[in-house]
Amino acid sequence: MSQVVQRPPGPRGVPVLGSLNELRKAPTTFLLELANTYGPIAYARFGPTSVYIINDAALIEELLVGKHRDCIKDLGTRELVALVGTGLITSEGDFWRRQRKLAAPPLQPKRIAGYAQVMVDCAERMLAGFRDDEVRDIHLDMTQVTLEIVGRTLLGIDPRRDAEHIRHALERAMEYFDKQLRTIQGLLPLWVPTPDRIRFRKAMVELDRIVYRMIDHCRNHDADAEHLLARLLLARDDNDQPMTDKQLRDEAITMLLAGHETTALTLSYATYLLSENPPCAARLRAEIDSELSGKSARVEDLPKLRYLDAVVKETLRLYPPAYAMGREVVRDFELGGYTLPAGNQVMMSQYVMHRDARYFPQPERFVPERWLEPRSEPLPRFAYFPFGGGPRTCIGNHYAQMEAALVLATMTQQVELRVVPGYKLQLAPIVTLRPLRGLPVLVRRRKPAVRAAPDAAALSA
Template sequence: METSKQFKPIPRISGSPLIGNLSEFRASRLDLLLRVSRECGEIGSFRIGPLSVVVVSSATLANSILVGHAEDFNAGAIGRLFVPLVGDKSLILQDGAPHREQRRLLAPTFHPKRLAEFSQCMVRYAQETLAGWKEGQLLDVNQEMTLLTMRIIGKTLFDVDFLNEASDLREAMMLSIAHFDHMSASMPIPLSWPTARNRRAREALAILDNNIQTMIDERRGDPADRKDLLSTLLQVRDDAGQPISAEQIRSHIATFFSAGHETTAVALSWLWQHLARHPEVYARVKQEVDAATGGRPPGYEDLPRLGYLQQVIKESLRLTPPIFMLARTAVRDVEIEGYRLRKGQMVLMPPYCIHRNPEYFPDPERFLPERFEPEREKSRPKHSYMPFGFGPHTCIGSYFAMMEIQLIMATMIQQVDFELPEGQHIKPEVLTVTLRPSPYEMRVKHRNRPINTAVA
């Protein structure tokens, strides 16, 4: 007689009999995830009314879901929230064979040698940002980094400078992203509902669609040799020699814009406050940048000489990952390391929690860039660190993002010191899936060093 298999139970944290952990979810999703991780260990769950949500805090379990059982999960309900912004053809929402095919077609677009062409733009715009800062000025760091990364993504995507051009497209994109950032501040409201916020979002999305379609049509009618990502997408051909559809291009453009500027801006904002709070780290980074560049603007060729800066960036992404959680939904009943997940089960895998596992990162709350020295990094499983996701859905633009962050930081560190005024309490702010620092200001002090600002 065959007996049914016994699965390991998934523990659940306590909550209200009626609404579960809805109040905690609304008050602070981050605290709720940390509570599940702390009380339940590698896997646990909480409840929002009748909905059970599983939280995986183990790198091993997350790797099993994201890699070993990738075909058993999809983006689910959280992913569908973004369909009006990025479209259902977006790389982040596709799975299985369609996802693999799109990723294969897009891979040349994000080849490191191809991306190196954008390094001068990144440095030049960082220099122009610096030129507008006055000695002793207090800066809204989130705002400054957002404006800078928006200009860079505008130039690399469309070959336009959003400071002076394409204002309709810029404003529509920013309004659309802002809507989806805040739509799940409590519980998501369908875009079809007749609210004032939804009406503004629908108007912005319509402008966005029209602008992107116009740019696609203009480029197809004028096939000049441009170096932006839109031109590259227009040249992509599938195995049958056919170009990808305008709908797919629109999805990719919206995805690259939203992911390519917001998360990078958030990463930079976290980085500056980490450096300001750790002057010994800041001093070592300045020393490395000065030695590597010798008074000239940094370039792509300098990246291998900025190893400690890269360690600092990685440690910032570990402690304060801009994408604080990854979400997948089971498409069928599946067993993961002895646990059963039923079809339709939503699973959250927060890098914010996984990166705090003392097994891989001793004294996890300490800011310690040396964790990412090459030998120490090799001693850990790769899946213990996932600021850009992991497995088939790893961010295709991760190299672009790291290059951009390094070059911006090196350019600015050459010329200014940032000081964090006392009395500011910087807290994590949770948006839909993004973790950014609460608004804060830093004071600019120009370094007394001769800098040749000419970009090669």
């Protein structure tokens, strides 16, 4: 007699594909509807894959913090192995623990303060090329500047020479993942050479060439530097063996990928939201002008720039670059009154949780002020989790927040960017939540803000 497994409610979908088409066409809308219709825990099938979808802050906490030993990263994340190999995002178990320990020091708050100057310099150099009345794709600019910042601060290289190749390779990779995860291409055996797979493999050859060159450069010229790649080059395992070049490549590509695209998206969406909400943009300009008095932003200024911090937080609420994440169950466990059997996928969506009206009144509105006012009830830990949580929480969390704040402060000082008339934001959620066709903005340069008058003591000295 077969055992009856009680499953949470969910859409029936169609034979074979289940709800794959709905997920593919509009993932964020589909996930929002699913949460509204089926509540804290739902079940859906996407092709051959069974997925439990968690829409409740307490259950997400139980999963990511309490049950982390019973899970590994989900199938979707494991697809990324084709790009990042076994870097920090995709590795598991003792190997992951060791690599995480090695990678952590260069990303700790104490150390990242030392990257602030590079971040501001890169932003200022980018802005020096902005002209009055021109239209720019600001998402492209943000992608380039964040790539340069991660290359310089974590890998000790200036990736500008290779930026176009890196960006191109990552674009091909995203197209490949989109097809792999959300079309029937994903159901074909990996050896079937679809055009996307061929393009992806060519792009990987190019990316590998660039990254192995970076590793050689670091080994020959920069081995005693403090950045992440140099630390990894010096690391030895229990048998006193260094990491292989392939492992170094995997960690370097992981940092290049994870360390720039998400922050670029945060900055692009902040630009979009500020353009759509002129009073918020005016309040931000007023804060920046009065606190910085025309001087370049420094890390010490950040605690004073409270509205800037609220703008970044509210942007990450409405458009979380990691809009959903997942796990695979490796040992059965109970969650929300159901048994989640080994082999099943579990998914949770920041996009959905961040738009829950119980925690964020008028959730569709951009209101940075909500982060400045005291709350009547504390926010549950996983009602807002743009950086994930539990042991696998984002290792670049502080780095990303500091970078987003410094680059946005610098942009606010120097330019006013308005989304071009008629532009309608369309989301393209693939691995991250991207704007479908970039983000065209009209540039207006601001007059340099008056520098603060030197104080009387300095004048008389």
